[in-house]
Amino acid sequence: MTPVVELIAARKRFGDVEAVRGVDLTIAEGEMVALLGPNGAGKTTSIGLMLGLRRPTDGQARLFGHDPADRRARSRCGVMLQESGTTGVLTVRELVDLFRAYYPSPLPSERAIALAGLEAKAGARAWTLSGGERQRLYFALAVCGDPEALFLDEPTVGMDVETRRAVLESIRALSAGGKTIVLTTHYLEEADQLARRIIVIDHGVVIADATPREIKARIPSKRVSFSAGAPLSDAIFQGLAVQSLEVAGLRVRLLSHEPERVLKTLFERGVTVEDLEVTGADLEEAFLSLTARR
């Protein structure tokens, strides 16, 4: 069967910057894939290549076996982009109906509006929507054509917790209904909740392509910081599952995906711990450690 997306040794250069540096990936029908990476990693450029918004400087991009700019390919895709706008003087329903007309067999408008949770705003003009509502409008525009594949670039940016959960629920339901879904995010948690496959991109290359469980094991997910009761020698940290370690006087900061075991070992080695904080690691930091190890 023809894959939905194929990037073959794809490269994209903007002036002096090479945003995508040789990406090979194939996404099959029905997959739910998250492209995960820090800001500026090349996620948006990769989506742009998949959709034919950008031409690869080198290598190839195919969408449903066609050139991605081909209308036959585009008619099978719904798209939600970052940094795209729409005409503010049209209402939500008018815009949804407009986008439905672009597709051969669209959903009923009401269904698309409901999937985005915008029933109460269907008659509102787009410029009156809040940031989160506007994101939901873009989601409605992406799904209204009932396309086989959905490309969602940072779909939940700017949404409050409640609507974010509702949209993620819609995405999950669409995936369960057999749609191919490609989304980008810089939240590991979001990728983990949704996707069965996570492709980690950093500095324009794929650094991991695996299940969420495998990825999580490789990315330090917690930041631990504390003050030691007395100066610590390097030997204290020997053999610990620690990805990044900073010691400044008595203050210790480290990244780990097994904070409990690290702390237990430190206690066993007689370290006194004060002002302990364990937080979810900032993904940017986590990636730094991941790429630094390569």
Next chain:
Amino acid sequence: MTAPFVAPLLQMLLAQTRCEILMRWRVPAFSVTNLALPIVFFVFFGLPVAHLTRGDGVSLGAYLLASFGAYAVGNVMVYGFGIGVANERGMKVDRLMRASPLPPLVFMLAKVLTALVFSLVALSLLIGFGIVVGGVHQPAAVWVTVIARLLAGSLPFIGLGFWIGYWSGPNAAPAVANLIYLPLSFASGLFVPLNQLPDFVRAIAPYLPSYHYAQLAWSALGAGKEPLRESLLWLAGYSALFLTLAVRAYRREERAKFA
């Protein structure tokens, strides 16, 4: 799969045109300037002299209605495309459109159809106003000819509008459109008949697109200064020039944004 693979182009075109018309209608910057401004100008420059007859026997009121009609259609085209396209670029509407199955040509054709609809409405309102309020009378066939010629000959201004839209930014576009279109209209004798303008203006007028464009309407009244074929040749030349510039600006933008 039994469903068709792509949506019919006509369906896309109709939906797109419907939305373009709604958009223009709801933005007063377009609808008011497009529909009301020509009438306001006619009230100032035309009404006081509408009852007079020109030296060539043509009603001055009808002549000025034809002049402001030419101004009105060019206005719809230059401002609609110039400011409209520049604004959409500023709001990044083009990015989402670009990723959708809508072909760019259908997107543009919808804009052209919309502009023609607005031009038709603008001309009907202006001429209707001239007839009812100004008491200007011509056979219906003459008015129909004036309207048909002005709509059919508007291509150079579509090109000029697209060029401004792709070449200038959203903030600069209104200024650029005004700086180009108002002097062009004035110097072509659309506001004040040419014989009342300074010599140097009369010397350059025969080289301007709006001068030859207005000839289409003036000659329908019997007040033309050149054969129809000559007007059409000039307009074809200007169409080629402006459309070439528009396509170049469009391609440059394409390369920058989507290459």
